[in-house]
Amino acid sequence: MKKYLRHIKKNRSSRWALNLILIWVLISLGADFIANEKPVFIKVDGKSSFPIFKDYIHYLAGRQYVFDTRLIEKAQKVIRTPIPYSYNTVDLNNANFKSPFEKQNLESIRFRHWLGTDQIGRDVLAGLVHGARIAAIVGIFSMVIAGGLGLLFGLVAGYFGNRDLRMPVFYGIVLAILSCILMYLGYINWIDFKAQGKSYLGIGIIFLIIFILGLVVFLGLRKLRDIPGLRSLSFPLDSTIMKTIELLRSIPRLFILLALLPLFQRASLINIFIILGLISWPSIAQLIRAEVLKVREQPYIQSCKVLGIQPMRIIFHHVLPNSLGPFWVVLAFGVAGSIIAESSLSFLGIGIPIDQVSWGSMLNEARGHFSAWWLALFPGSALFFIILSFNIIGDRLREIPIFS
Amino acid sequence: MSRYILFRILNIFPSLLIISIFLFFMSKCTTSDPVDKLLGTLNPGDELIDMNAYAQKYQEMAQRLGLHKPLFYFAIVPSGYPDTLWNIVNLDQRKNYKYLLHNFGSPDKINIYLASLQGFVNRMGNTLNIQSAQAKISGYNLLKQLTAGYTEKQINGLLKKIETSFPSVENETAFIKLKETSQVMMQNSQPLNRIPRLKWFGKDNQYHQWLTQLFSANFGFSLRDGRPVDAKIMEAIRWTFSINGIAIFFSMSISILLGVYLGAYASSQVDRTISTLTYIVYAIPLFWLATLLVMFFTTPEYGKWTDLFPGIGIVRTFEGGDFKNRFFDSLGRLILPILCFVLTLATYLTRQMRSSIKEELAKPYSLLLRAKGLSKNQRIWKYNFPNALFPMITLLSVIIPYSISGSLIIEYIFNIPGMGRLLLDSILFQDWNVVFTIVLLIAFVTMVSILLVDIIYAWLDPRIRLKTDSF
Numbered sequence: 029m030k031k032y033l034r035h036i037k038k039n040r041s042s043r044w045a046l047n048l049i050l051i052w053v054l055i056s057l058g059a060d061f062i063a064n065e066k067p068v069f070i071k072v073d074g075k076s077s078f079p080i081f082k083d084y085i086h087y088l089a090g091r092q093y094v095f096d097t098r099l100i101e102k103a104q105k106v107i108r109t110p111i112p113y114s115y116n117t118v119d120l121n122n123a124n125f126k127s128p129f130e131k132q133n134l135e136s137i138r139f140r141h142w143l144g145t146d147q148i149g150r151d152v153l154a155g156l157v158h159g160a161r162i163a164a165i166v167g168i169f170s171m172v173i174a175g176g177l178g179l180l181f182g183l184v185a186g187y188f189g190n191r192d193l194r195m196p197v198f199y200g201i202v203l204a205i206l207s208c209i210l211m212y213l214g215y216i217n218w219i220d221f222k223a224q225g226k227s228y229l230g231i232g233i234i235f236l237i238i239f240i241l242g243l244v245v246f247l248g249l250r251k252l253r254d255i256p257g258l259r260s261l262s263f264p265l266d267s268t269i270m271k272t273i274e275l276l277r278s279i280p281r282l283f284i285l286l287a288l289l290p291l292f293q294r295a296s297l298i299n300i301f302i303i304l305g306l307i308s309w310p311s312i313a314q315l316i317r318a319e320v321l322k323v324r325e326q327p328y329i330q331s332c333k334v335l336g337i338q339p340m341r342i343i344f345h346h347v348l349p350n351s352l353g354p355f356w357v358v359l360a361f362g363v364a365g366s367i368i369a370e371s372s373l374s375f376l377g378i379g380i381p382i383d384q385v386s387w388g389s390m391l392n393e394a395r396g397h398f399s400a401w402w403l404a405l406f407p408g409s410a411l412f413f414i415i416l417s418f419n420i421i422g423d424r425l426r427e428i429p430i431f432s
Numbered sequence: 433m434s435r436y437i438l439f440r441i442l443n444i445f446p447s448l449l450i451i452s453i454f455l456f457f458m459s460k461c462t463t464s465d466p467v468d469k470l471l472g473t474l475n476p477g478d479e480l481i482d483m484n485a486y487a488q489k490y491q492e493m494a495q496r497l498g499l500h501k502p503l504f505y506f507a508i509v510p511s512g513y514p515d516t517l518w519n520i521v522n523l524d525q526r527k528n529y530k531y532l533l534h535n536f537g538s539p540d541k542i543n544i545y546l547a548s549l550q551g552f553v554n555r556m557g558n559t560l561n562i563q564s565a566q567a568k569i570s571g572y573n574l575l576k577q578l579t580a581g582y583t584e585k586q587i588n589g590l591l592k593k594i595e596t597s598f599p600s601v602e603n604e605t606a607f608i609k610l611k612e613t614s615q616v617m618m619q620n621s622q623p624l625n626r627i628p629r630l631k632w633f634g635k636d637n638q639y640h641q642w643l644t645q646l647f648s649a650n651f652g653f654s655l656r657d658g659r660p661v662d663a664k665i666m667e668a669i670r671w672t673f674s675i676n677g678i679a680i681f682f683s684m685s686i687s688i689l690l691g692v693y694l695g696a697y698a699s700s701q702v703d704r705t706i707s708t709l710t711y712i713v714y715a716i717p718l719f720w721l722a723t724l725l726v727m728f729f730t731t732p733e734y735g736k737w738t739d740l741f742p743g744i745g746i747v748r749t750f751e752g753g754d755f756k757n758r759f760f761d762s763l764g765r766l767i768l769p770i771l772c773f774v775l776t777l778a779t780y781l782t783r784q785m786r787s788s789i790k791e792e793l794a795k796p797y798s799l800l801l802r803a804k805g806l807s808k809n810q811r812i813w814k815y816n817f818p819n820a821l822f823p824m825i826t827l828l829s830v831i832i833p834y835s836i837s838g839s840l841i842i843e844y845i846f847n848i849p850g851m852g853r854l855l856l857d858s859i860l861f862q863d864w865n866v867v868f869t870i871v872l873l874i875a876f877v878t879m880v881s882i883l884l885v886d887i888i889y890a891w892l893d894p895r896i897r898l899k900t901d902s903f
């Protein structure tokens with residue numbers, strides 16, 4: 029890993045790209061301490077408190093914390109964040125598209141909207157900071173899901189192919205019936221729990237038990253698998269996975285998202301990155317599969333097989349490390365793709381909760397008001413620089429021989 | 433070759449079938465009630481008439497749409513479920529019925545309870561009409577909660593609440609009957625028979641009906657204005673196709689010429705400048721580019737010279753004319769959208785073409801061509817260019833899905849009444865018939881384009897078709 033980082037840092041533009049990504053991640057981690065209407069520290073009537081930390085604690089406990097902003101005027105001592113606005117703070121004095129250069133209606137320069145405001149007086153800079161966080165959440169988490177799935181499917185499809193996953197017919201049938209029964213049980217239990225109006229904890233426990241039971245049965249069957257005399261059949265794993273990839277590829281990603289997201293009753297960021305992760309693994313899986321096909325013909329894998337090492341061990345200990353090169357390249361481009369997908373969605377006003385502000389939703393607001401150039405320019409260029417950085421990093425990584 | 437084509441074409445059908453099943457079940461997961469919506473569009477103001485007549489109309493419409501049928505060819509359900517479960521059209525009601533079954537077991541008693549509940553709701557509606565507005569609202573709320581209630585606690589609590597807030601109902605026969613039947617249902621509850629049973633419904637199901645209608649080009653009705661879906665799509669698809677076609681044609685021709693030039697003179701000053709430029713433009717999100725262009729070049733907001741293009745949108749006055757007239761009338765308005773498209777597509781394609789030509793030039797046969805003494809133009813256009821075009825053909829299968837999703841955003845920004853715009857409007861109106869038909873159509877178009885690319889590739893490159901001919 030260190031070697032790759034050194035390679036990236038050698039080039040000036042990719043060094044800058046890396047720095048930019050680092051800054052972006054830092055901003056999104058500390059977004060609450062950069063732009064917030066709540067102060068970091070406040071002392072009122074001799075009592076001191078830390079409202080932002082309080083907010084975190086309340087959030088973890090599942091409650092809403094309301095901070096009375098009028099307290100700030102009464103406070104003896106107050107430490108505020110660099111931008112004294114949250115992304116959703118409405119500044120009525122500066123509503124209706126105040127330009128960054130315009131004279132603003134303020135108490136002091138400390139409260140200036142450096143990048144202007146939108147129609148209802150929300151600060152653009154605070155929105156940018158919050159948008160960075162949303163982009164980071166969607167971009168990184170969706171790629172964690174997609175990367176995991178792509179790696180797993182690519183590895184097993186490439187390694188087992190259509191012939192190497194063999195199982196006696198009898199056990200295959202038993203396994204299929206068992207999994208059907210388990211699925212049926214899960215479904216019935218789910219309805220039972222919903223009908224009785226009980227919590228979801230019960231369902232979770234039942235599913236866990238079902239899962240453990242299934243695992244035990246599966247492992248037990250594996251021990252019995254090599255009994256001689258039973259006719260064995262191979263499972264066409266490679267074709268199945270490739271067919272799934274073909275299906276997923278046949279509908280453009282944006283359309284799957286557009287058709288799926290409105291089906292959820294409550295819009296949430298989690299839906300977006302989970303669905304994005306579930307539909308963007310094909311390209312990663314295809315690349316890993318191609319790499320595994322090359323690696324599995326190597327002599328050391330053949331000798332592993334001859335030594336009788338378990339297939340899962342071969343896959344994860346010997347095949348995986350040697351076919352991981354291109355993975356990082358697609359991952360870099362994948363994060364950029366996810367960010368574009370999320371911002372296009374919020375640009376179209378679908379999927380993201382209405383009270384959230386992201387780069388895409390700010391751009392959408394600019395669409396209705398042509399004179400507000402700051403609403404289009406700043407979020408768009410933030411988006412552009414992040415995407416450019418990921419493209420540069422991806423291209424730079426591709427120059428390493430084992431990565432391409 | 434013919435065998436290869438046949439194999440590939442046959443291969444497309446299972447995929448389409450799976451996608452159609454997937455989309456069908458997704459369309460059944462939607463939250464809004466299609467019958468309610470369609471009734472609301474066909475005769476607005478209908479909800480104001482009394483509940484009985486509306487329920488009758490609802491049932492009739494549901495029968496006409498075939499929504500009273502089971503969803504799929506078969507279902508694996510607990511044996512305790514009665515066959516009449518699938519006759520309940522409203523999905524919320526069906527869910528409620530299922531929960532009642534799971535809680536109290538016996539379908540007969542539940543049916544009696546539901547019938548008396550229906551009777552009470554009708555009776556109560558008449559009583560509430562003469563009450564004050566506030567009592568009316570709270571009464572209807574209670575009734576709504578009661579019809580959606582499924583646990584013993586909920587039903588008992590609600591009955592008590594109705595009794596206390598409307599003392600006059602106590603002596604009404606409908607209420608007494610409801611109380612009786614609910615007690616009977618709840619006290620004689622028995623466990624539901626949960627042993628799975630395979631129910632075979634045969635061809636008389638909703639999926640089969642939907643599929644056969646698809647094959648006879650009947651896509652159902654739009655829930656928004658009651659027009660047939662295919663008419664709406666045909667109207668919109670022409671805009672999308674013409675814009676995409678023009679954009680792809682221009683970007684292809686520009687990028688092939690530019691890419692060959694850049695590849696042939698790689699690492700010259702011109703190449704370095706244009707390559708950096710394309711690299712930068714490639715990272716600009718399409719919707720940002722379009723927003724900026726619209727913002728800075730269609731209005732006189734930023735000085736006189738910025739008002740270069742007419743404003744966005746296909747003007748409404750042309751709506752009466754036929755597509756051809758409207759298209760040529762609004763050609764000026766299409767310049768900017770097409771420009772956006774060409775910019776993003778051409779940068780991508782130019783980069784691909786450049787690297788493809790560069791690769792060909794590095795191959796040994798190019799050295800041989802040089803040694804033979806051919807001029808640079810001759811070498812490149814006669815020998816390297818056809819070879820370099822191969823990867824470009826595969827790119828078509830990337831470009832077509834890309835441009836379809838791109839046109840969604842372009843149509844949204846520039847207000848063009850194309851397919852993307854129709855899709856977005858339908859999503860916002862929850863007009864699921866149109867949404868899922870469009871998605872299915874797009875899947876079909878993408879699959880066919882990938883198939884065509886594969887066939888062209890196999891036709892040009894004998895290695896592929898010989899490899900696949902062997903089986």
